[in-house]
Amino acid sequence: MENFGYHTPASVADAAKLLDANEDAKLMSGGMTLLPTLKQRLAAPSDLIDLAKIPDIKGVCRDGDELVIGAMTTHAEVHENALVRELIPGLASLAGQIGDPAVRHRGTIGGSCANADPAADYPAGTLGHGATFVTNKRKIAADDFFLGLFETALEPGEIIVGVRFPIPVWSHYQKLRHPASGYAVVGVLVAQTKSGVRVAVTGAGPSAFRATAMEEALAKDFSVKAIEGITVDADDLNNDIHASAAYRAHVVTVLAKRAVAAR
Amino acid sequence: MGQFGIGQPVRRKEDVRLLTGKGQYTDDVNFDGQTWAAFVRSPQAHAKILSIDTSAAKAAPGVVGVFTGTDMKADGVGTLITDVEFKDLAGKDMFRPKRDFMTIDRVRFVGEIVAVVLANTQAQAKAAAELVMVDYDGLPAVGSTAFAASPDSPVIWEEHGSNVGIHWENRPEAEIDVHMAKAKTRVTVDIVNNRVVPNPMEPRCAVSKWENGELTMYAPTQGGRRIQQGIAKIVMNLPADKVRIISPDVGGGFGIRGKLYPELGVVAWAARKIDRPVKWRGDRSETFVSDYHGRDQINHAELGLDANGRVVALKVRTIVNCGAYFAENGPRLPINGGGRIIPGVYDIENFYFSVRPVLSNTVPTDTYRGAGRPEANFLMERLMDAAADATGLARDEIRRRNVIKPEQFPYRTQMGMLIDSGDFIGNMDMAMKAADWAGFDARRAESAKRGKLRGIGLSNFVEPSGGRPTEEMRIAVSPEGKATVYAGTHSHGQGHETVWAQLLESFLGIPFENVTLVQGDTKIMPKEAAGTFGSRSSWMGGVGLQRSAKRIVEKGTKIAANLMQSEPEKVSFDAGVFRAGTSSVTLAEVAKASYEPKNLPDGMEPGLDESYFLKRDPEEFNYPNGTHVIEVEVDPDLGKIEMLNYIAVDDCGKVLNPFIVHGQVYGGVAQGIGQAMTEMTVYDDEGQLVTGSFMDYGMPRAEHLSMIDALFNEVPCKTNDLGVKGAGEAGACGAPGAFVSAVCDALKGYGIRHIDMPMTPDRVWATIQKAKAGKAA
């Protein structure tokens, strides 16, 4: 690890100032992804701007028909939070399936989504619930947020402050865990929301995506049978040593069916 | 026997220290003024080194020195050890390539050491290591075992002209073909025994200092004596007593911590070179590319059976991927380690086997928990399942018909090994009963209702244990009557602090808490110390202690006779007390007296301090064996396997401490299940290790395992006084065969007979799809 400057701003505005002032600075939330890359000397930022000391971007609250989760809320907090459990149990369950206990107690929703790992769970969680990212500059719908492999709509200097989840009628997450990392080989979130059925898939492709054919079928007939024959195109999916694209395509349907069956 | 005697489930003495952070590992050791080493490792699998430019690294902040293999060679450093020699049937020697501590003009695997940087801090050393400019001229690489053995493969060692080190055979194949031809049923299997990365919890580490013409080095080892000798002779050109190796607490051995690795040689050599202490702490990424790997075989085997399902002939062809060099034991594993015991618990008279150790652009393979025996047992058990399938006999029935029967012991195998004892039918009966094999069909039907495919599998195994044929143990009793064991064995997880104390309480009546273990320091360990590996310590260390204790009693008897004014012949000893008629003295009193010459018979040395050098016939082993049964459920839609139940029946002879042996069984089983289910080592076509971290390489976790019920079928070993058989490697031998058998049983409806390990969901699902397509076609 190279030396770096370390900052703990007390507000998002201060963090943004620091970020603008240092071209090679990096934000840090839980550090679960960032710190290993530093240790392995794969990255050498000049400065780390730790968001841990900013009080108002942590925790969960209800705002009308939405749950607002602060960017610095850990996976463990989301998993255990009473409001989340009551209003979006599918999301609480998703958070509880991330990695291992150590990772869940450090990793944050903001860090996870900013990182946009193709196998991370929150991309399916946010996309599937039709959530909105709130940054220091604007609001970005989850549908517009995940652009590709480790690629998001965030601009330089932009900081995720929180994520707003419309409270769904019902949602459920199904995941096939990678035996080593715990990440999703495939993860599928199915939600019945006020604006319709949403099916979001992670792990399978270069970036989380919505299985629109399944959404349409489920909108007409919310049953396992309705999506029995619907598969996503394997050509667009990841093919690696852990799982072939054909397998992933198959698993998307299996998990979607299991999610629907859980209704 | 009291609470702490032989056979009692005594809780481990060492655990409080280890679990409360009071253990002392090599990384806890620091020397004043030490420098830190960072290795420059090859990013390429196969390349010529055109030049190495160290100037920028040398000029970097804090750098004390940068050295290459050329520097070591100039100092007369030799090459690493390949402790294996074989000849083929025509008498031709095995090819033995030489490995420098740091490679000089060619790299042959990713991770091979090209240079070392020494700096004042670890961060400085690592940063400077990136500044060493190596000009590589890339060559085609080969990582795949099958491809390495084929004539089309790139050749790693041009001077040999082929990657195959030897085509070793136990006898001319034609001799067995005659018998095979008479078989009524013939079955063949082709199986891959997948490469695994051993991964002890403690990554490798070394810290050395050169002072007054002597080298002291701390490092995790499995006994230090051989490392000491290797470093002294090959690296330092010193007499062995000028090199001191100390292994404090060691976080796991598994066979691979017992080796003289190049890093150890470099750290030792560099301390003298720069005349400052040197420390190296390897990280997990280095573990993956520099610790020796395990397994990696391809087997083609054929079994011939008569009309009664009795085996008439067995033929096996093995290719083993030894990596870029033949490590200390590399090619020995499939030959002497495992190959010759392939017939396992079965009475098989006609056996042919051949081994081709191949070289490839991968990390060398060497001993790993079981060291050839898990591979051998796995192969035999797959053959037995295939034979059951072909003959229509039940899987246990085909085995019952072929196992060595009690009346055949001692049983001489066709490879000349003498199995002293065992109860192979009893193992199976016990395991099948505990697993409720008879009630399985009902459980299968219940699973089917939930859309799950349930399977049950069993595996027999036997694994010659004992390792090197010599060991030395010493017992010193203090004037207070407390004992110190100076062990030649080395505990790195096996619980010797506890078991050796139990033995001394049993042999000498010295209270358990008054026994201290000293081990792992070449300066104070017995001269003939060998160490711990190959499931040998209960036998070689335990019997060594028993004999040393006998000497303590013999000497004590003479002193006691003096003290009681009696004759030695009239003195008896029991539970720590010497008696003659109505008089008695305790061992503690005798010990105290032994340090005062006035109490001693004429000519007797003072003190109560005895050792024993135990030597056995190198071809003599003990034969732990057992039957393991696993029940699994397969989710056919995901190809995902869930382990439901595990019964391990082990005959490890007399059990010294069931609590500790259970621990050995659990750990071994976890490693066996890991190999069978999650541990996938992948080299790509460029020879890059794709699974080089815990994010990609699946170590077995609690969530992958079911509870394990470890039972004993104790048949005391007849060839040692304690009746013990090894216990450390059994789990790893039994688990893979039982696991694969169970999964294939679950999938038998698809006509699936075998799936190679690791049985990942992707692979299981693909196999099901293929089987379905084949059926439809």
Ligand SMILES: Cc1cc2nc3c(=O)[nH]c(=O)nc-3n(C[C@H](O)[C@H](O)[C@H](O)COP(=O)(O)OP(=O)(O)OC[C@H]3O[C@@H](n4cnc5c(N)ncnc54)[C@H](O)[C@@H]3O)c2cc1C
């Ligand atoms: C062993 C292991 C297993 C894991 N398993 C899973 C799993 O099963 N499922 C899963 O989903 N994830 C998994 N993860 C990922 C983990 O859950 C974290 O979510 C992830 O590492 C990133 O979160 P973090 O808070 O640690 O972010 P950091 O590592 O601190 O940051 C990650 C990136 O995001 C940027 N960033 C951080 N916060 C913000 C912000 N507020 N605004 C803008 N940019 C920001 C940083 O600059 C950095 O580039 C695993 C991680 C590990 C180490």
